[in-house]
Each structure stands twice: as structure tokens, then as C-alpha cells.
Amino acid sequence: MLNLSILLEDSARNRPDDTAIVFGDMRLPYSMVDTVANQVANLLVSRGIRKGDKVALACPNVPYFPFVYFGILKAGATVVPLNVLLKSREIAYHLDDSDAKALICFEGTPELPLGERGKEGFEAAQGCEHFIVLPATALAVESEYGESIWAALDGMSGQFETVQTAPDDTAVILYTSGTTGQPKGAELSHQNMLVNALTCDKMFPRTEGGDVYLAVLPLFHSFGQTVVQNTGFLRGSPVVLMPRFEPGEALEIMAKEGVTFLAAVPTMYWGLLTKIHAEGVTAPTSLRIAVSGGSGAPIETLNDFEKTFGFGILEGYGLSETSPVASFNQIGRVTKPGTIGTPIWGVEMKLIDTDWNTVEGEGPGEIAIRGHNIMKGYYNRPEATAEVVKDGWFRSGDIGTRDADGYYSIFDRAKDMIIRGGFNVYPREVEEVLMSHPAVSLVAVVGIAHDSHGEEVKAYVIPAKDASVTEDELIAWAKENMAAYKYPRVVEFRESLPMTISGKILKRELR
Incomplete structure (x- = not known):
């Protein structure tokens, strides 16, 4: 028996009155979050959801997310978290692809009409039987899009005996962003997710007097889910929910709530620092641990x-x-900025070539990973799974190097690599050089089609405040500072760059 919901249940047993969720002025204790999750589990079982069934959840960072996430797990079902920016056609695809029996969907806002898209997606899906709405107004029992969760939970018991699941049963199906073809669902077991949270807890020292986590990364994404929600709940810490990242508001919340732990992507750190410097805002003094992932952070940042x-x-x-x-x-070892560090406890990494042969020394090579964290496979896609998993090793699609101390650095996504006139150009390397120019605030480098070279290097640049450099001057400077085949021949200034909801720059929209 191993069920990921133990993260919530244990804290609810041991510290029932401690705050689990902070949302605006709302403070919800662990006992209450656990009780509502029990009601959700009872509701799902009453609607015929059984162990192993899939239940989709489309919800931003609001208290509903943990209520429903842990309720689905308690019922022995599998959570299928959906990106809240999906359009109705994409929602239908995810419901069909995952064989979801139910969709529990946030009503949304005028800017983000999630309820409307969810209902359309649900109606277009083949086998999805239940649609339940999470109303935007707290405790509202009616919604124009369908049955409200609060009406459905009326009369449901707050007691529930968690369904026994095996360590290898699927807890979560996370859809990868689908940069190649249609998105695929990575099946992660209760053991995968639980051991990853336990390892994060062990890796980041606890703050004396307790920790406060800021959940600004989307919880439907693996980074926010494991490193913030699940590890925060494991510690019995308050998790402060922010539905969307806004640098000024994030800094205010961090100061007000005494946030000690922040997990974010590099563009969020860039946003916080830009705000602090532009407006003279004081950096929050409570912060003890700041972690970054999702993409490489520029050394300047x-x-x-x-x-x-x-x-x-x-x-x-x-x-x-x-x-x-x-x-x-990892704390306790030398930190090497610009690297992704060393494998976590219980995990191995190596560099491989395109034929799975091990690459010795520094590389470069494709990063391969083996350990307790590797998915069971892509849901219903044995061929796609066989392409990326072999003898327990998972090939990441990321090109990296390894130094003499075993620290890995990511060069680039294999698919982001630019091949210019037969030479490999790694956008990340070009971006690092451009970021060192005082007039450059943020940059994204992509390959664009070229008649004779195959691809040409292009940089999209957000200039620094009050910068006076021209596009041609920046190209000339880059030419001085980079090999002839690497420097961008085209520079385009932009006020902003397209980003995913989790703050990753969407390079495919720039190509």
C-alpha cells in the first residue's frame, strides 16, 4: 500500500490546526483541506469512479487544486492535470487520449474562459462521463457551465478510507508540452512522485521556526506540483497560492507572509530583479532558499x-x-552557478550519443537518467516509450556536458540546436554572451531558414531600460565576441517575448 495522498493525510493527523493553504486573506488548516479532499473522494466513488480510473483537473493555483488533486488520489484514481491555457479542442484531445472518466474544471474569468472551454472540450470528448465545475465565486452552488462542486459535495461525508494503491500504480499522468507532434502523457507512479517529494525535502534544509512556500509555478505542472505543493505538504508548511505571476505582487506577498522557499523559472527571477531595481523595492528578508529550473538561468541573473x-x-x-x-x-556541496548540479539521491546520470552509446569525459552528449524518478512510460504509447527508455535509462533530449567533479551543464535542447553551414550552434551559449551586454535585458536565440546556410542565427532582444544600442550595433558587438559561425546575423528588438504559463520562453512561436 502506498498512496501519494499520505502527504496530506500525515500532516492533517500530526498538525491538524496548522495552516496548509494561504490564498489572499484565506487561511485553511490541514484538517480542513483533508476533510474536503475526503468529500471529493466520496463524491467520485458515488459517481462510479473506481481505482485506476482517470480524472482530469483543469485548475489554476487556487485552493480547489489541492482539494481535488488529493481527493482523486484518495479514491484510488489517477490525476490528469491540464494546462489552464488549453483551448476546447485541446482539452477534448487530452480527455480522449488519457481515457478520462471525469473532468473537474475551474469556471475561469473573463480573461481566461476556462469553464466555457472545458465544457466544450468535455462535450466533444468520446468517453468522458462527468463534468463538475469549480465556481469562481467561493462556495457558489450554481454555475452556468454545469454542476457546481459545492452542490455535488452537499451531504458527502468528510470521512473516507483511502483506497489501497500499490507503489507502481499510476498516481498522475502529466502531459508533456508536445513540442514534437501531439502531447504525450507521462505516467508517474505513487512511488515516483512520493520519493521525489521525500528527496526534495531531504535536499533543502528546513528553516528554524518552519517554512512558508510560495506556489507561483503552476501546480498543474510537475515542478510546482512536486517541489512546492507536495514537498510543502510533506513538511506541514503553509503553501501560499498565487494564480498568476506578477513581480510586484509576488514581492509584496513574500514580505507579508514571510515566505522562506521560492521555486521559480529564470524569467520570474529576472522579473523580480527588474522590479526591485526599477522601483527601489526592498528584497524580502524572510527568503532562505531559492531554486530554479525549467530552463537555464543566465549567469547575469x-x-x-x-x-x-x-x-x-x-x-x-x-x-x-x-x-x-x-x-x-545541493546544499553541503559546492554550488556551481550555470550548472544543473549533480544527480539527486537514488538517481544516476550519464551522457550518450544518438545510438545510446555512453559518452565518456566532458561530452557533449545527450543526458540520460536512471532511478526511482523515471516514469512508467507514455500512456498507451509503447513505441514512443521504447524510443526514450532503454534498460531503465531515459533519454532526455537535452544536450549537456559534465565537468571533472561530476556537475552537469545543459548546452541546449537537442531540438533547439541550430545547424548553420554544417556547424552546431547552441542558442543557450549565444544567449549567455548577449546577456552580458549592458543594453540587453532578456534574449531568446532561434534558428531561422536560410537558403545557403540551412539555418541562420536570430536573436530576439528585450532591451534594458533606457538602453540606446541599435540592432546593427548589437550585431557588430556580437561579431567581436563570438566565433564567426555563432553570432546572430539578425537581431529584432521586442517589448516582450511569448512565454508559457510557467514562464518558459516559447521558442517555437519565434521561429
């Missing part, structure tokens, strides 16, 4: 953070397929 906050960001690495954490710059 890492240095700026350390100067501003008095301690460094710990960079790590992982994928949906690895539950997600695979490696980290």
Missing part, C-alpha cells in the same frame, strides 16, 4: 540575485518524465 538577496539561486534540472527532479546544486 544568477549574479544579480546573489548580490541583491545575499545568497545564490540553486539550479536544478528535471522533466515531466522524471517526476520531475533529476539533479540539483
Whole structure:
């Protein structure tokens, strides 16, 4: 018997009155979150949801997310978290692909009409039987889109005996962003997810007097789910929910709630630092641990953070397929900014070539990972699974190097690599150089089609405040500072860059 819901149940047993969720002025204790999750489990069972059934959850970072997430797990079912930006056609695809029996969907807002899209997606899906709405107004028993969760929970018991699940039963199906073809669902077991949370807890020292987690990364994404929600609940800490990242608001909340632990992606750190410097905002003094993943943080951002906050960001690495954490710059060892550190406890990493042969020494090579964190496979896709998993090793699609101390660095996504005139150009390397120019605030480098070279290097740049450099001047400077085949021949200034909801730059929209 092993069920991921133990993370909530244990804290509810041991510290029932301690705060689990902070949302605006709302403070919800562990006992209450557990009781509502029990009601959700009773509701699902009453609607015919059985062990092993899939239940989709489309919800931003609001208290409903943990209520429903843990309720689904308690019922012995599998959670299928959906990105809240999906359109109705995409929602239908995910419901069909995962064989979801039910969709529990946030009503949304005028800016984000999730309820409307969810209902359309549900109606277009083949086998999905139940649609339950999470109303935007607290405790509302009616919704124009369908049955409200509060009406459905009326009369449901707050007691529930968690369904016994085996360590290898699927707890969560996380859909990978689908940069190649249709999104695929990575099946993660109760053991995958639980051991990853336990390892994160062991890796990051606890703050004397207790920790406070800021959940600004989307909880439907593996990073926010494991490193923030699940590890926070494991510790019995308050988890402060922020539905969308806004630098000024995040800084205010961190100061007000005494946040000690922040997990974010590099663009969020860039946003916080830009706000602090532009408006003279004081950096929150309560913060003790700052971790970054999702993509490589520019060295400039890492240095700026350390100067501003008095301690460094710990960079790590992982994928949906690895539950997600695979490696980290770990406390107690030397931190090497710009690297993704060393494999976490119980995990091995190596570099391989395209034929799975081990690459010795520094590399470069594709990063392969083996350990307790590797997914069971892609749901209903044995061929796709066989392409990326062999003898327990998972090939990541990321090109990396390894130094003499065993620290890995990501060069780039294999698919982001630019091949210009037969030379391999790694966008990350070009971005690092451009970020060192004082007039550059943020940059994304992509390959664009070129008649004679195959691909040409192009940089999209957000200029620094009051910068006076021209596009041609920046190209000339890059030419001075990079090999002839690497420097961008095209620079385009932008006020903003397209990003995913989790703050990763969407390079495919720039190509």
C-alpha cells in the first residue's frame, strides 16, 4: 500500500490546526483541506469512479487544486492535470487520449474562459462521463457551465478510507508540452512522485521556526506540483497560492507572509530583479532558499540575485518524465552557478550519443537518467516509450556536458540546436554572451531558414531600460565576441517575448 495522498493525510493527523493553504486573506488548516479532499473522494466513488480510473483537473493555483488533486488520489484514481491555457479542442484531445472518466474544471474569468472551454472540450470528448465545475465565486452552488462542486459535495461525508494503491500504480499522468507532434502523457507512479517529494525535502534544509512556500509555478505542472505543493505538504508548511505571476505582487506577498522557499523559472527571477531595481523595492528578508529550473538561468541573473538577496539561486534540472527532479546544486556541496548540479539521491546520470552509446569525459552528449524518478512510460504509447527508455535509462533530449567533479551543464535542447553551414550552434551559449551586454535585458536565440546556410542565427532582444544600442550595433558587438559561425546575423528588438504559463520562453512561436 502506498498512496501519494499520505502527504496530506500525515500532516492533517500530526498538525491538524496548522495552516496548509494561504490564498489572499484565506487561511485553511490541514484538517480542513483533508476533510474536503475526503468529500471529493466520496463524491467520485458515488459517481462510479473506481481505482485506476482517470480524472482530469483543469485548475489554476487556487485552493480547489489541492482539494481535488488529493481527493482523486484518495479514491484510488489517477490525476490528469491540464494546462489552464488549453483551448476546447485541446482539452477534448487530452480527455480522449488519457481515457478520462471525469473532468473537474475551474469556471475561469473573463480573461481566461476556462469553464466555457472545458465544457466544450468535455462535450466533444468520446468517453468522458462527468463534468463538475469549480465556481469562481467561493462556495457558489450554481454555475452556468454545469454542476457546481459545492452542490455535488452537499451531504458527502468528510470521512473516507483511502483506497489501497500499490507503489507502481499510476498516481498522475502529466502531459508533456508536445513540442514534437501531439502531447504525450507521462505516467508517474505513487512511488515516483512520493520519493521525489521525500528527496526534495531531504535536499533543502528546513528553516528554524518552519517554512512558508510560495506556489507561483503552476501546480498543474510537475515542478510546482512536486517541489512546492507536495514537498510543502510533506513538511506541514503553509503553501501560499498565487494564480498568476506578477513581480510586484509576488514581492509584496513574500514580505507579508514571510515566505522562506521560492521555486521559480529564470524569467520570474529576472522579473523580480527588474522590479526591485526599477522601483527601489526592498528584497524580502524572510527568503532562505531559492531554486530554479525549467530552463537555464543566465549567469547575469544568477549574479544579480546573489548580490541583491545575499545568497545564490540553486539550479536544478528535471522533466515531466522524471517526476520531475533529476539533479540539483545541493546544499553541503559546492554550488556551481550555470550548472544543473549533480544527480539527486537514488538517481544516476550519464551522457550518450544518438545510438545510446555512453559518452565518456566532458561530452557533449545527450543526458540520460536512471532511478526511482523515471516514469512508467507514455500512456498507451509503447513505441514512443521504447524510443526514450532503454534498460531503465531515459533519454532526455537535452544536450549537456559534465565537468571533472561530476556537475552537469545543459548546452541546449537537442531540438533547439541550430545547424548553420554544417556547424552546431547552441542558442543557450549565444544567449549567455548577449546577456552580458549592458543594453540587453532578456534574449531568446532561434534558428531561422536560410537558403545557403540551412539555418541562420536570430536573436530576439528585450532591451534594458533606457538602453540606446541599435540592432546593427548589437550585431557588430556580437561579431567581436563570438566565433564567426555563432553570432546572430539578425537581431529584432521586442517589448516582450511569448512565454508559457510557467514562464518558459516559447521558442517555437519565434521561429
